[in-house]
Amino acid sequence: MSVLPKARGAALAAAVLLSLPLTTVSAADAEPGSCSDVTVPAAMAPGLPQDQTIYGRLCLPPGPAPDVLQILVHGASYDHTYWDFPGFDGRYSYTRAQHSAGYATLAVDQLGVGRSSHPPSALVTQLAGANALHDVVTAARAGTLGPAFGRVALVGHSFGSLTAWLEAATYSDVDGVLASGASHSLGALALAQLGPHIRPARLDPVTAPRVPVTDLGYLSIPGARAVVFYHLPSTDPAVIEQDEATRSEVPAGVAATIPVYIPATLGIRVPVLEVNGVEDKPFCAQGGGASLTDCASDATLHASEAPFFPPEAQLETTVIPGAGHNLNLHRNAGTFFDRAVRWFQDHFPPH
Template sequence: MSLVRISRTLTCVVAAVTAAITLGAPVADAAPATLNNCTDISVPVSLDGGPRTSHIAGRYCVPTADPGTALQVLVPGATYDHSYWDFPGFGDRYSYVRHASRAGTATLAIDPIGVGESSKPPGWQVSATTAASTLHQVITAARNGRLGHRWDKIVLVGHSFGSLTAMQEVGTYHDVDGLLVSGASHAPGPGGILQIQTSVRPALHDPRTARSVPAGDYTYLSVPGARARAFYAPRDSDPAVVAADEASRVAGTIGVLATIPVFIPTTFEIDVPVLVANGRADNVFCAQGGGGSLTDCTDARTLYRSERPFFPEADLSTYVLPAAGHSMNLALNNQEFFERAQRWASAI
């Protein structure tokens, strides 16, 4: 790949992420959740290699009859917490976690550092490197049995910004058996970015997020109103779901922005099976979404050609969910994606 192309890609990714963000003893700390096979857990982590004084929160769901040997670790995108993977209501139709549970698959859906119930250090301290490092510590805890079960196979699953974090984690630490990238590509479009960027404001100025971030910290940001414009395809979404999604938005941090381009070189080092899955109408990351992306999501073959140069060492597969927008889990035809994801993960 030419240096010019890499430079252009870095520029696009920085812009996309800027818009999207501008927007121990873990089992002992666990609290029971509403389902008898799910637990809210807290995994102690270190931000700088020192004492583990911070924590990553997550929803840990393990089949009661037979936990199996494989765990999927789920990382949400910017302005989402773990509930993106277990979207409430609507008869569980939009819950990736419930679908995985019915297939007998264990999941751990996390709140990344600075998000939701996880520790919230000053926003400028929450870099891309910190996000990947703390995710690595969670995976290590799962490998070592610190979550109550020793997992032999771990598949890391990301969405949007969470996919960028997941790619950096895998390319840096090489500690998982497979990587599923959803809602992301290496060539975002400026039009889709602009639709998000116009909504950016400090989280302290958004009534929905103001009380969930550190007092006086203007480096936590929110994007109220962006979901309907940028995250959904109108013909493949339920307005009631869009409204519920908007009402559950959370804050992201500005500290990631200065360091996020470091994820790109790490994808060249990923050497495990990778599935890249996008909605065909994603207006940020797919050309067919109309936002100016250079990624061709016509079908799995064209997506493969677009993304293959960035994964030279990986066993790469691709998938396109017809008609869907950016937030694939919340599309009307999401079950097609859920089925494809489980088949791919179980074959690793």
């Protein structure tokens, strides 16, 4: 039974579905072929002090630093490790696939998650997350992470895709957006299935150490992953077990601003690729979560999503057969990784 009132449960479940000083890394710290921890000063809104910190894992492929940087934005209840899932011989690492193709990546912890700052949870809205991400983009272009990247693209998963769309539409500072596990219709049944699992992160021993002691607005959803995020016939049970054991906190403030991204995508003026698993329960009708987005094929997904983007977005859509919400963590993750590489090579060659 949820420890939250039912009236709040649906709104908070929606939030789950959709996650100073100079930077602490120098060019010498982030040499090609290596990965480095970085921190970026960030503000909660335009004009406010940059008194928050966004953590990221910057990885550069061997050889000369590429001109293109992919900033990887995790979904709710995840952190930066979603993109480089530990173990399993790297089979579920988006980061490794992109490095093999010559691309640099920066996997961040969103505001209020993991090693990034944890301001009051009510203030961690979609708008605040987008502004913090804008500060990361600015730092990447300025060279304060090491190399100065001439082209920057956002790559999102689930709620991270929504944040990426909002950032790109609001600040017009990126060259492209790849969105995975997201659409413009969020299924009510998927939300309902999440609701009973939601509890304050302080009451979950996995997430409790990372959140402020008195802030019960940071949430956790233990036990929900297999139910909502996976197509079980296409998933290694050991992956779900590890995923569940490494869950992250979710700031509840995103609930109040979830609808903001829906009209915002009409302001995106750079190429967009949207990739969904046909069995995605939260965001595809075929997943059975009551979404209205038709993911039966690439063409039907395009027809569902095209009204939300302008012609300048050059929207491309891809449906991955047999995959659920967490595209990175299904047995056929390589199909998604290969599609992402082809899109980047078509639009943004690494050098």
